[in-house]
Amino acid sequence: MRVPIIAGNWKMYKTMGEAMGLVNAIKKSLGSFDKAEVVVCPPFTALNTVYGLIENSMIKLGAQNLLWEKEGAFTGEISPVMLKDCGCEYVIIGHSERRQYFGETNETVNKKMKLALDMGLMPIVCVGETLADREANKTNAVIEAQLKGAFADISNDDMANVVVAYEPVWGIGTGKTATPDMAQAVHKFIRTWLTSNFNADIAEATRILYGGSVKPENAKELMAQDDIDGGLIGGASLKAESFIAIARNAIA
Numbered sequence: 001m002r003v004p005i006i007a008g009n010w011k012m013y014k015t016m017g018e019a020m021g022l023v024n025a026i027k028k029s030l031g032s033f034d035k036a037e038v039v040v041c042p043p044f045t046a047l048n049t050v051y052g053l054i055e056n057s058m059i060k061l062g063a064q065n066l067l068w069e070k071e072g073a074f075t076g077e078i079s080p081v082m083l084k085d086c087g088c089e090y091v092i093i094g095h096s097e098r099r100q101y102f103g104e105t106n107e108t109v110n111k112k113m114k115l116a117l118d119m120g121l122m123p124i125v126c127v128g129e130t131l132a133d134r135e136a137n138k139t140n141a142v143i144e145a146q147l148k149g150a151f152a153d154i155s156n157d158d159m160a161n162v163v164v165a166y167e168p169v170w171g172i173g174t175g176k177t178a179t180p181d182m183a184q185a186v187h188k189f190i191r192t193w194l195t196s197n198f199n200a201d202i203a204e205a206t207r208i209l210y211g212g213s214v215k216p217e218n219a220k221e222l223m224a225q226d227d228i229d230g231g232l233i234g235g236a237s238l239k240a241e242s243f244i245a246i247a248r249n250a251i252a
């Protein structure tokens, strides 16, 4: 059985004080909830502060990006060593906003995946098509190219620590959500790809999250799909009530 993950991507929101307020509220309303792994991904500046509040709790810490080097003259970048030092267990890699605005490519995603895994961080690797891709019937081809790129030379052993997030670009922050059937079809495609390119056990064990305007009202139906193992939540993770409601509504 795959343990679902509900992960909150806080993007470039929350000062340290605001982050403390949010994580304390999440912790309080989460209580002894244990039906999913709950992960929060604050901005870099709040990582360690948040870690101080969730250490020894069931909430896990993730970062939103990293560089593929451990250290060096890379002004403005952040290394996996630093993320580990802040208490991170997870790191989001290849989010569509990074691909769209910051030149992230399938190759850089792969470099980041490799170093994250070497350093003991668990990547949440994002894939997803644009509206133009979908309208041109290119969804599977785009997802396949992203998977091929991200997973080049990743070993079977490392796959135990990888999470995939399917996030249709047209659904992120737009209020438009894929229907459960549309999402399930792509999740199934990803799992089949994992079977062909790794093996059936790895495909069965890999968590594949859905992301894109997930809200308390639509989470249950999405998460009920066979191949959807939780969510990567943006906007709705910025308020404890909606984030927790998604976790509680979604996971039976």
Ligand code: PEP
Binding pocket: 009, 011, 167, 171, 172, 173, 174, 175, 211, 212, 213, 214, 232, 233, 234, 235, 236
């Ligand atoms: C995201 O940032 O990964 C995301 C899915 O955002 P939203 O839930 O706001 O669409």
